[in-house]
Amino acid sequence: MANVRALAAQTLFQVVDKGQSLTAQLPYASQKLPVKDRALLQQMCYGVLRYLPSLENYCQQLLDQPLRGKRRVFQFLLYVGIYQLQHMRVPAHAAVAETVNALKSLGAPGMKGLVNAVLRNFQRQQVTLEQSANEIMVCQYNHPSWFIKKLQAAYPETWTDILEANQQQAPMWLRVNQRQADTVTYAKQLDQAGIDYTLDESHPDGILLDHPVDVTKLPDFPTGASSVQDAAAQMAARLLSPQDGDLILDACAAPGGKTCHILELADAQVTALDADEKRLERVTDNLNRLSLEALCVHGLADEPDNWWQGEQFDRILLDVPCSATGVIRRHPDIKWLRRATDIDELAALQAKILDNIWPLLKPGGTLVYATCSVLPEENHQQISAFLSRTDDAKHITLHAQDKVEQPGLQLLPGITDGFYYAKLQKL
Numbered sequence: 485m486a487n488v489r490a491l492a493a494q495t496l497f498q499v500v501d502k503g504q505s506l507t508a509q510l511p512y513a514s515q516k517l518p519v520k521d522r523a524l525l526q527q528m529c530y531g532v533l534r535y536l537p538s539l540e541n542y543c544q545q546l547l548d549q550p551l552r553g554k555r556r557v558f559q560f561l562l563y564v565g566i567y568q569l570q571h572m573r574v575p576a577h578a579a580v581a582e583t584v585n586a587l588k589s590l591g592a593p594g595m596k597g598l599v600n601a602v603l604r605n606f607q608r609q610q611v612t613l614e615q616s617a618n619e620i621m622v623c624q625y626n627h628p629s630w631f632i633k634k635l636q637a638a639y640p641e642t643w644t645d646i647l648e649a650n651q652q653q654a655p656m657w658l659r660v661n662q663r664q665a666d667t668v669t670y671a672k673q674l675d676q677a678g679i680d681y682t683l684d685e686s687h688p689d690g691i692l693l694d695h696p697v698d699v700t701k702l703p704d705f706p707t708g709a710s711s712v713q714d715a716a717a718q719m720a721a722r723l724l725s726p727q728d729g730d731l732i733l734d735a736c737a738a739p740g741g742k743t744c745h746i747l748e749l750a751d752a753q754v755t756a757l758d759a760d761e762k763r764l765e766r767v768t769d770n771l772n773r774l775s776l777e778a779l780c781v782h783g784l785a786d787e788p789d790n791w792w793q794g795e796q797f798d799r800i801l802l803d804v805p806c807s808a809t810g811v812i813r814r815h816p817d818i819k820w821l822r823r824a825t826d827i828d829e830l831a832a833l834q835a836k837i838l839d840n841i842w843p844l845l846k847p848g849g850t851l852v853y854a855t856c857s858v859l860p861e862e863n864h865q866q867i868s869a870f871l872s873r874t875d876d877a878k879h880i881t882l883h884a885q886d887k888v889e890q891p892g893l894q895l896l897p898g899i900t901d902g903f904y905y906a907k908l909q910k911l
């Protein structure tokens with residue numbers, strides 16, 4: 485049987501050094517483990533990615549030179565070991581012994597002495613090491629410096645709150661399928677299942693669980709009574725306000741969370757478009773579980789000539805590809821996979837999607853623009869620029885401070901994920 489710490493080190497190597505996404509790597513590693521060890525694997529991978537700069541810094545102090553080439557995976561094993569000592573409730577002697585033990589399944593028993601010495605030295609020098617790392621901003625906040633600088637510029641008062649929120653475990657929200665039961669009725673089913681939760685009036689379809697649970701424990705989940713979706717993401721369909729009989733385009737639809745929510749709220753004809761054929765299969769899976777129907781189309785939102793049939797839509801949801809900087813706590817690998825230069829490229833693609841999709845909207849129709857980003861370039865600056873170059877676009881106010889000069893609603897990570905919404909109408 486595979487060793488959980490060895491698998492964590494290999495997974496982290498794939499993510500940090502090879503640029504693979506954690507979402508893709510974790511299921512692959514998990515299936516090699518007994519079910520009881522899978523949560524531990526996830527905890528160690530998430531934890532190391534949350535605290536990567538500090539862990540790198542400690543190892544820099546504790547090793548004569550960093551482990552390179554084929555020995556790189558042992559560097560990640562050291563991070564796994566130190567993360568356990570610093571942040572997990574594993575007894576220290578077990579954390580050290582089990583980390584050293586992982587070397588057997590990595591085929592490197594000869595590394596035992598070094599790994600053991602580094603972990604013991606970390607224990608001895610922990611306070612001093614933490615103090616000196618904390619003097620370096622990137623280690624203090626455990627985020628890349630380009631991102632810290634962007635947040636400081638955009639949120640001079642609250643940037644540290646955002647960084648701190650990104651280091652927390654994300655809450656679990658359910659979306660109740662209103663076709664099967666209203667939110668209060670489903671909440672009673674949760675009571676019977678012994679699952680504790682909070683209701684929140686501002687999210688009419690949402691239930692916030694006190695503790696994350698496995699979906700197999702949720703009442704009637706396989707038959708579509710509820711879905712897992714953050715409350716901020718649930719706002720998309722409500723803002724779009726679909727009506728029976730509407731022709732709707734969900735232009736960046738996969739894996740289909742918002743497509744399904746739209747269809748739970750109205751008998752609409754929805755086209756679910758996505759550039760990624762594989763991800764589009766997940767839209768179909770989600771529609772099937774919820775017994776809903778949509779037309780799934782593989783194509784690019786910025787090139788509608790290749791797939792559009794010519795009939796304009798009543799409503800369009802543009803949940804555009806973005807930096808995902810509002811969901812770092814759910815995907816801590818984003819901090820290390822994204823580069824500062826990605827933001828300009830993403831903003832250019834978002835502008836192209838907006839410009840090329842706008843002609844597909846009927847006069848009088850509504851477009852909701854959404855990102856899970858906290859960066860103004862992708863959000864209010866993007867929509868301001870679009871409004872100023874598009875004569876027939878009218879800005880619809882979502883709240884008292886939603887002004888043309890700084891349009892839209894910016895949510896920051898906290899009780900919900902970080903998200904941005906703007907609502908536009910075609911004149």
Ligand SMILES: C[S@@+](CC[C@H](N)C(=O)[O-])C[C@H]1O[C@@H](n2cnc3c(N)ncnc32)[C@H](O)[C@@H]1O
Pocket residue numbers: 717735736737738739740741742743757758759760763783784785786803804805806
């Ligand atoms: C934020 S995700 C969408 C999440 C989805 N709306 C949901 O709620 O489940 C963005 C999606 O845009 C897709 N995408 C990226 N570039 C695209 C393009 N040029 N045209 C259409 N879809 C694109 C990606 O494959 C990805 O599935």
